[in-house]
Amino acid sequence: MTEITAPKSPVTTAEFADGIREQLKYSQGVTVEQATPADVYVASSLVVRHYLQDAWFKTQQDMVNGNTKAVGYLSAEFLMGKQLRNALLNAGMIDQFDEAVKDLGFEPQDVIDVEHEPGLGNGGLGRLAACFIDSLASLGVPAFGYGIQYKYGIFEQAFDKDGKQIEKPDYWLTNEEPWGHIDYNRSQKVSFGGEVVEENGKKVWKPAWSVRAVPVDYMVPGYASGRVNTLRLWSAKSYDEFDLLTFNKSEYLDAVKPQVKAENISKILYPEDSTPQGKALRLEQQYFFVAASLHDAIRVFYPGQSKPDLTTFPSKITFQLNDTHPVIGIPELMRILIDEYGYDWDTAWSITTKTFNYTCHTLLPEALEVWPAKLISELLPRHMEIINEINEHFLAELKTKTRDKAKIERMRIVTDEENPKVRMAYLATAGGSHVNGVAELHSELLKDVTLRDFSDLYGDKFTNVTNGVTPRRFIRLANPRLSALITEGLGTDKWLSDLELLKGLEPLAKDDEFVKKFAAVKQANKEDFTAYAKREYGFDLDPNTMFNTMVKRLHEYKRQSLKILALIAKYADIKSGRVSADDVLPRTVIFGAKSAPGYYLAKMTIQLINNVARVVNNDPDVKGKLHVFFPWNYNVRLAQHLIPATDLDEQISQAGKEASGTGNMKFALNGALTVGTLDGANVEIRERVGAENFFLFGMTVDEVDKLYEDGYSPAKYYEADPRLKAAIDMVSDGTFSNGDRNTYAPLVADWLTKDWFMTLADFTAYSSIQSEIEALYRDPLEWNRKAVLNVANSGYFSSDRSIQDYLDNIWHTSPLA
Ligand code: B1N
Incomplete structure (x- = not known):
């Protein structure tokens, strides 16, 4: 018997259909016959709103009166x-919507798809x-x-x-x-x-x-x-x-x-x-x-x-x-x-x-906002006066706490210079009750490095709340097949509001039948994504290859360069005959990334990935072995299609740079294995899913710091690893730029002379972990066993748990009675 705790629908299918008809008539001014999926989308959304209205009023009243x-x-x-399907799920009306829309002669998916x-x-x-x-x-x-x-x-x-x-x-x-x-x-x-x-x-x-x-x-x-x-x-x-x-x-x-x-x-x-x-x-x-x-x-x-x-x-x-x-x-x-x-x-x-508490989401010094006092004065003159006064009071308070004058100077909210600046992170720390980072490692580094002086004197303010993701959108909506399998495995659907229940799947990782069912779910999701890639991008994928995904904003510290260089090295292995194509595990590498419009090197990396894709995908020597897919415009919708279809997820930032990451959690919860560094929430994911079920590589924060101190010279690594050298040379020699040797010169120069995030130093370790990954992938049962263990042990990464942590440790409040 399966226990069902999903919300009960407030409507029948017939009522939902009537609701749509009425909205079409009175809000849209079209008949059912004239209606397009776009009309039905608007009408259905209005129906959902209609049925949520009383609960909305009541919540507001209880909030103000309680x-x-x-x-x-x-x-x-x-x-x-997208809003519609999420609202339907949370309100318990998915089936009624699906049926009602079909009764009116429409495909539910067409209606869902029109939402921007x-x-x-x-x-x-x-x-x-x-x-x-x-x-x-x-x-x-x-x-x-x-x-x-x-x-x-x-x-x-x-x-x-x-x-x-x-x-x-x-x-x-x-x-x-x-x-x-x-x-x-x-x-x-x-x-x-x-x-x-x-x-x-x-x-x-x-x-x-x-x-x-x-x-x-x-x-x-x-x-x-x-x-x-x-x-x-x-x-x-x-x-x-x-x-x-x-x-x-x-x-x-x-x-x-x-x-x-x-x-x-x-x-x-x-x-x-x-x-x-x-x-x-x-x-x-x-x-x-x-x-x-x-x-x-x-x-x-x-x-x-x-x-x-x-x-x-x-x-x-x-x-x-x-x-x-x-x-x-x-x-x-x-x-x-x-x-x-x-x-x-x-x-x-x-x-x-x-009244206030502050969450910091970064460790990059350039990401901490600092406003010129002059700008604030022009736009908000009274606020600048108040900020100056806060600063004076704060400095006076510091004098009662420490005799360290240098420290006090370093902690100024408003800097003491000709053109003073206001440090917003300091203002937030002084002006609120709590400061939190977004993963354990990040919160530690905030205390030890970024806000060190503050944590010395106001240690009590500092705490951690590890990020989380909502299982409703990122498991139930994105991956209905896995959701059904989880419910079957646990005998209840209660995990959707208590994600730690996933732990109950752990014993099933030993059950070959269950693991095979899990593998079948993944395969079906890969086939769905293959159809999606064809429909939306006109791109042919092979669902019988490993789907290896790296999706996130394009940033040097996230190191898409490491992924692309390893891919090029593999390509060069085959081209040069060092490795026989027959020995290569067939792999589809999928990228998704937007770059800030003014971020020169990030934009050049996008160009490089696209051109590597063009060359590799058209080279008969690697056909069926290496495939690169870079769908444009990565967004929430694409994430919902891609995450459930991924076998291997990449979280390869330089240690100490990614505050948390949340994609890493979504992938683990959908049964992808992670290759990653000890950075952000990767650390906690690995702790929970087990070191043997996570592909760890690369330098630690301490090793990174030490290498900086000792003087980092990327060219040394280029000389030391022939595969790395071959890959970089291939970028320089015009292979990916129709013979033009200048196209990527700035990127190559950066790698060889600066390489701020030490991509080259981690390349060899990254390549060798990829070989381990390929060996495991050749054993589907073992691979999927580990994937099941990832799902079973990632329940902690529900945003419900994050919110509970905020409630207990920061907000000190609770649900409405
Ligand atoms: O916040 C996420 C973390 O999981 C990521 O690791 C972190 O990089 C991200 C200025 C930001 N930090 N800072 C930003 C975004 C927009 C902007 O204008 C900074 N985003 C993050 C959630 O904690």
């Missing part, structure tokens, strides 16, 4: 992925925020996600005829978007610029311009929790629609300038993952959504009160700062409390520090 502290997750990015995914994030950080709000709702914790409704999400990637990346605007709002509910009546005014004057001994900010922040609300249905939270994304609108005065002076274009300036704020997501550029517009975006959100929370929790007692604010809501992007919220809350509500400094500071 005594449970809510969570405000402040994030500049929410990489949601909201790409309001760059990568892991934004996707983590999306997993977290799913888990908050599923656990029944009252929460708001607060962010920006960018008009243009992450760019759509294409490749030109030379294999170079081209960026196209992602106008995801071209067609009707049924999920966002625009609430003009709850808008907030957000102001910028101007000056600060003294009136009656009080500081008064006289801003120069303002924009209207309009909330667009998305329902966030919990899985089987009966709760529906809110993702509130702010959209910028102008107050001055059209300046008639200017217009009358016949300066037509100038007349719309203020409007354009205002609405630019939420126009576009910055496409840089981990290298912020100190641009005024980015700071405008940050302040825009944070200021609107803080005022919104006061409106929600103190309805109709003109003089609320804000000393209770930290018991109403706790705000998590997702990286430094929302840190301007700290001086903003100070300003609200002091200037708008008349609190004194100490009371305001006490409220503020109790």
Whole structure:
């Protein structure tokens, strides 16, 4: 007997079909006969919203009226992925939808496919925020996600005829978007610029311009929790629609300038993952959504009160700062409390520090935001005053804690130089109760290196919360076959809300029948992906080869170069006759990666991968042995198709550089084996799945540090390993650039003279682990046994567990009763 705990549908198939008909008629204005899949998509989404509406109201009421502290997750990015099927799953309506749509003469998949995914994030950080709000709702914790409704999400990637990346605007709002509910009546005014004057001994900010922040609300249905939270994304609108005065002076274009300036704020997501550029517009975006959100929370929790007692604010809501992007919220809350509500400094500071907590997502020094004080002064003059005052108070406090003057100087929030800068990570650490890293190793390195002085003096603030991913989207939706097999193996589907139950599969790894069923699931998924690659990309794959995947943003520290060099070396082995093609394990190498538009070496690496693919895929000497597939525009949708079909996953960053990674968790949970370094959450994945079920290679953090200290010379490694030399020479000699020897010269020069992330130093170890991997893969039963053990032991990496950790150790709140 299988125990079923999945949510019960609130509708019958017939009711769902009636609902679609009604929405088609009254919202879309089309008959069933006229309707296209796009119409049915909108109508179905509205039906789902209809049935979630009461739970949404109730969750909001319980949140405001009850005594449970809510969570405000402040994030500049929410990489949601498609909404419809996820909402159907969480609300228990998948079957009713499928049947209803078929009854109306449509294919469910066609309806699902028309949804344009909201790409309001760059990568892991934004996707983590999306997993977290799913888990908050599923656990029944009252929460708001607060962010920006960018008009243009992450760019759509294409490749030109030379294999170079081209960026196209992602106008995801071209067609009707049924999920966002625009609430003009709850808008907030957000102001910028101007000056600060003294009136009656009080500081008064006289801003120069303002924009209207309009909330667009998305329902966030919990899985089987009966709760529906809110993702509130702010959209910028102008107050001055059209300046008639200017217009009358016949300066037509100038007349719309203020409007354009205002609405630019939420126009576009910055496409840089981990290298912020100190641009005024980015700071405008940050302040825009944070200021609107803080005022919104006061409106929600103190309805109709003109003089609320804000000393209770930290018991109403706790705000998590997702990286430094929302840190301007700290001086903003100070300003609200002091200037708008008349609190004194100490009371305001006490409220503020109790309200905020900060998650750091990086170790790269260039990724920690630092804003020129001048820029902040111009845009937010009152905030800069407050930041300076916070800095003074903080320095005074430090003097009571240490006599180490150098240390105090190093810890300044505002630097002491001719053009002072504001270090947002320091402001966040000083202005919040807790600071956390996103994997154990990362949190340790934060304490020991990045924020060392702070952890010396404020050790209690520091903690770790290892990232996680939602099993609803990344197992149940992405991999229905594996989900069914897990449920069969465990005799319950309860694992979807308690992922540690996967542990119950461990004994089944010894059961050959079960392992064979698992292998059949993987094979079927590979066949599905093969069909998908053909349909979407016109590309032929062979599902009987090993599917070896590396998908993530393109960044030097992630070391796509290592993967591509190893591939080229294998190609050169065969071409030179050193290795017979007959002895090569047939392998399909799949890449997915977007590069920041201005990131020169990353873009060149994309070009190289595409051209290696072109050459290798057209060379009869390696046919059936080596195949390279680089689908453009890697996004959440593609991830959901690709992850379940992958045999081997690559997590090969230089040790000490990847804060956590979350793709690594998704792959392990879907039964891919990982080849990886001791970096980020790889460390914890390996600990849990067992060292014998994880392909470890490469230098450790300590070895990396030592090599830097001793003086790293990449050319030495090039000379020492003939296969590495052959691979690099092949890149230089024009093999992948139609004979042109200059095309990749900058990349080759970087490898040989700088190689900042020590790709060359890890190459030999990486190649030899790949041989071990191939040997194991030739034994399908043993391979799949290890894959089952990966699934069984990865339950810890549910975002439900991450959220539980935040609840217990940082937020100190709980689900609604
Ligand atoms: O955050 C993920 C981690 O799993 C990854 O290891 C980490 O690289 C990623 C500025 C970032 N860190 N920093 C960013 C994104 C956008 C931006 O404008 C920085 N992303 C990460 C989740 O913890």
